[in-house]
Amino acid sequence: MRRPLAGRITALIAAGLLVPALAACGADEGKGSSAEGGDSTLVIYSGRNEKLVKPILDKLEKAVGAKVEVRYGDSAELTAQILEEGDRTKAGLFFSQDAGALGALSQEGRLAKLPQSSLDEVDPAYRGSAGDWVGLSGRVRVIAYNPDKVGEGKVPDSIHDVVKPEWKGKVGFAPTNASFQAFVTGMRVLEGDDATREWLKGLKANGKTYANNLATLDAVESGEVSLGLVNHYYWYERVAEKGEDKVTAKLHFLPGKDPGALINVAGAGILKDTGQSEAAQKALDFLLSKKAQTYFADETKEYPLAAGVTSSVKDLPPFASLDSPDIDLGELESLQETLTMLQDQGLV
DSSP: OOOOHHHHHHHHHHTTSSHHHHHHHOOOSSOOHHHHTGGGEEEEEEOSOHHHHHHHHTTHHHHHTSEEEEEEOOHHHHHHHHHHHGGGOOOSEEEESSHHHHHHHHHTTOBOOOOHHHHTTSOGGGBOTTSSOEEEEEEEEEEEEOTTTSOTTOSOSSGGGGGSGGGTTOEEEOTTSHHHHHHHHHHHHHHOHHHHHHHHHHHHHHEEEOSSHHHHHHHHHHTSOSEEEEEHHHHHHHHHHHOGGGOOOEEEOOOTTOGGGOEEEEEEEEBTTSSOHHHHHHHHHHHTSHHHHHHHHHTSOOEEOSTTOOOOOTTOOOGGGOOOOOOOGGGGGOHHHHHHHHHHTTOO
16 A cells, blocks of 8 residues: 655655755745745746756746746655645745656645646646646657667567566666656556566666666667667757767667656646745746747757647657557656665665
8 A cells, every 4th residue: 555645755754865855955944035025036946957957947037027046956855845844835836857746746735726728738648637737848768779789670669578588788777867766656557566576676687777867878879788778858969969970879769658658747836825826827837838848849858748849859759659658647656665666676
């Protein structure tokens, strides 16, 4: 049985996994200055990497008409921070790296219901079922491969194939990476804990672990491993930087609604009762606008989810063509169970 979220957050704190965010943000005894000042200041807790999103968030003050303060951190840690602060939270808007963190806040009733006009900007599959968060950009899990190591037509078509004996020592992955953990959580939702546990045993036997997606892609590039489990946009960013003729690795998009083809989203929700709702709504509208959606498409190489924007990235498969599994992204909130499973396998 799934433990209540409060218990899972307590377990994360006890394990030392959430201390950095709690220390960095520091819950005060009284109301935050943003709440006292009404909409004069909008505080955004961003689980998205500062390097990726700072350029677009820097444009928010003009759109919002108020001072904007952004605090960066890990999405799971910031979720714990918001729950720890409760009604005293300084955050007016939460910009999450993944849907699971938003699902956790929704489950605890910390997010405000969004206007239908905002919800209608995004396909129902990529927004909260309670109508309290929306996806802003999407990314798909893929298999990166080295064509010098893997023959044509030999790349696995299922995440289940990478644990077969022929791939022993040839698979790279980043178990401490939030996107990998979200994928494992999705696999648990889709196929159950027992099947996912057995798959992880096989992956550990076959794989080599790396610090992050970039290091995994580097290992594929160098031929240290033949396959790498990554998000699609890392490869496209590298191609944009170096040129496709300078990048050895290729990508394989999995068919058949395989768990390894999970589409996760970065998204945002407005925190309840912080005195920042008006500014937060303006910020959300801006992030759903053509300007921001084009930024996600062109600069971060993700899939835009709103404003009718389509990606212009060369050779990126159309979003509608992706054969991803059907899943309620809000169910990716059960991170602690995933971390426990990874710990039991000696992967984190």
